[in-house]
Ligand SMILES: O=C[C@H](O)[C@@H](O)CC(=O)C(=O)O
């Protein structure tokens with residue numbers, strides 16, 4: 374197992390041993406969970422392992438999350454047996470965000486150079502996907518998010534400069550930030566994946582305040598660009614039953630449609646938000662009246 378490039382991330386204690394799938398609880402079960410149970414269900418750790426591709430299958434909208442950190446040799450995207458597919462993108466689409474140094478993603482023979490904060494959308498039907506770093510001593514760190522796709526859309530590279538930019542928040546409310554939308558309704562097209570990156574200004578530490586939910590879509594939040602001693606207190610749960618996850622660099626918080634998703638960090642950070650579900654309308658958010666949060 375150690376010599377192979379595929380590793381399935383170790384599962385937390387809340388998982389069923391028969392499957393490699395990570396399952397989310399419903400809202401009433403989540404209310405009764407202690408810290409370790411919440412972490413086992415809502416947190417994904419260990420995706421970024423040097424020299425390996427690590428994948429985690431999650432039941433939430435059937436998202437597959439992954440990390441690819443190529444060093445001396447390129448890494449090839451495997452097809453987990455649980456997908457029961459001939460190749461990974463047989464029925465799926467894939468978003469790739471580079472959170473590390475420069476690298477290349479090759480899809481069916483076409484190389485796409487990806488610098489930090491650049492995204493590649495890989496369409497359904499793509500057979501071979503490989504990941505390489507330009508410099509093995511400064512590896513790329515590719516974050517992978519894949520959902521089932523009912524339609525094939527072209528594989529598209531989106532540079533940070535090509536993303537749709539939104540400036541939100543203010544220093545007074547500690548949430549001045551820049552939202553870049555890469556895969557979205559008016560950008561790179563997809564079947565259901567919507568994906569972007571939010572970067573907080575130095576001194577701003579809150580994201581997505583005021584909070585919201587969106588029952589039409591679930592969301593996955595990768596926190597990154599954090600030093601190892603920094604953390605984000607990620608807020609999840611029903612608006613009147615919030616819980617906190619301590620999340621560190623390279624870790625993902627899972628957010629069902631009924632859950633708020635927000636964070637407060639010990640310093641500025643970046644996060645990749647990705648969504649799957651029945652609409653792609655970024656503005657479809659149900660705001661939470663701030664006085665109702667508990
Ligand atoms: O539904 C949308 C998502 O929660 C994120 O786009 C929010 C976000 O990046 C931000 O406010 O900074």
Ligand SMILES: [Zn+2]
Nearest residue numbers: 585587592634
């Ligand atoms: Zn949201």
